[in-house]
Amino acid sequence: MLKFLSRPAVKLVERYLPDPYIFVLLLTLVAAVAAIAVERQTPLEVLRFWGDGFWNLLTFSMQMLLVLITGFMLANTPPVKRALSGLASKAKNAGGAIVLVTVVSLVASWINWGFGLVVGALFAKELARQVRVDYRLLVASAYSGFLIWHAGLAGSIPLTIATEGHFTVEQIGVIPTSETIFSWFNLAIVGVLLISVPLVNRLMLPSEDESVYVDPALLEEDQETRVRITRPAERLENSRALAWLVGIPGLLFLLDHFVLRGGGLNLNVINFLFLFLAIVLHQTPRRLLASLQEAIKGGAGIVIQFPFYAGIMAIMVQSGLAQTLSEAFVSFASAETLPFWSFISAGVVNLFVPSGGGQWAVQAPVMLPAAAALGADVPRIAMAVAWGDAWTNLLQPFWALPVLAIAGLKAKDIMGYCLIQLFISGAIIALGLTFL
Incomplete structure (x- = not known):
């Protein structure tokens, strides 16, 4: 039945879902018109909200670009390529490849969302080199693991309220995280999704005549050619000693960060780890730079689109539109149903404010007083917002950009399958938040 349902979903998305850049332009217009019509803001005020907030995500944009680049460079090192190849060899057929990439992505995303995005996409490419499998569903399966990031170790909302x-x-x-990330209801939802998401992806596997395959040769990186060293500068470019004299101290800094200072994972630490592991494992600056040239090709979407999302977030927050949306959903809730409506409202707001931390800043002033007035469980409400933020990422192409850049696909190629996961996972999460 899922295979049958996925066909029209894939065709619908392929036909009507625009490129993510077009999607963000349309969202900008929708947010602006809604702010004028609903919040009675003047066009000049909305224009100022948008323009003033347009560059508010520059730091985050650079972090996301580095997630893509450093992750790609690390995965392109000989030891990591051998490890991914060895793991991919465990998949003996198309169904096994779909399940394996989903499980790897789910586990990696629960550890850290940036890590999960990059590892999932790179592992999908490696599987496609070894197994004949529908490439669209394979990459969609890799991205679907991102669903559980906000319930994991790097979840921004539970970590914020634990600080x-x-x-x-x-x-x-x-x-404390014992009441959010490691609570019974949250771990139960994660456990069910660890089973259901791979199963749903496997059941959507199209027949051979409907599948879209990729030539494995197109996924191969250019083989390194041996360079004859004739200049002193070339000796530096090919110097292992130079790379290791910088790379090893970087790894020692991380050892100090984790062991002696008790630091945790965040996006900067992940990027630092990826970069310095890549420096050490590539062995020479020349190999690292060659990998960098290949990695940076896929970053264009992040560079041009993230500022538009910053502008949308500014319109939504400063006009009061995000708060109005949240209030509308909780206005008819009870203590028992508030987690469900918090989850749904967060899912809607996430389409316009695709940032977990930013979304909590918008919704906390609405959700927390409602929880206090109704006597609802605050940790559950916080996790409901976190799950809602993660859930509609299956529909919002914002977070798929690094995955698509690595895989060489477009959003319309994978979002039809993600749409089926959206409905099934949404029901599972909603039931868990309400009844567990």
Whole structure:
């Protein structure tokens, strides 16, 4: 039945889903018109919100670009390529490849969302080199693992409210991760999704005559050619000692960060780890730079689109539109149903504000007073917003950009399969938040 349902979903998305750049332009217009019509903002005020906020994600944009580039460079090192190839060899057929890439992506995304995005996409490419499998579904399966990131170790909302001095500490205090990430209801939802997401992806596998395959030769990187060294500068470019004199201290810094100072994972640490592992494992600066040239080709979408999302977020937040959306959903909720409506409202807001931390800043002032008034469980409400933020990423191409860049596909190629996962995973998460 899922195979039958996925056919019209894939065809619908392929026909009507525009390129992510067109999608962000349309979202910009929708947010602007809604702010004028619903919030009674003047066109000049909306224009100022948009323009003033347009560059607010520059740091994050650079971080995301580095997730793509450093992850690609690391995966392009000989040891990592051998490891990915060895793991990919465990898949003996198309169905096994779909399940394996989904499980790897789910586990990696639960550890860290940036890590999961890059590892999932690169592993999908390696599987496609070894197994004859529908490439669209393979990459969609890799991306679907991203669904559980906000319930994992790098979830921005549960980590925020577990931090001393967070912006809502006077309302709810400090809530430990034992009540959010490691709570019974959250781990149960994660456990069910670890089973259901790979199963759903496997059941959507099209027949051979309907599948779209990729020539494995197109996925192969250019083989390194031996260079004859004739200049002193070329000796530096091919110097292992130079690479290791810089790369090894970088790894020692991370050892100090984790072991001696008890630091945790965040996006900067992940990028630092990927970069310095790549420096060491590529062995020479020349090999690293060659990998960099290949990696950077896929970053154009991130560079041009993220500023537009920053502008949309500014319109949504400063006009009051995001708060109005949240209030509309919770206005008819009870203590029992508030987690469900928090989840749904977060999913809708996420289409316009695709940032977990930014979304909590918008929705916390609405959700927390509602939870207090209704006597609802605050950690559950926080996780409902976190799950809603992660859930509609299956529909929002913002986070798929690094995956698509690595895989060489377009959003319309994978979003039909993600749409089926959206409905099934949404039902599972909603039931878990409401009844567990």
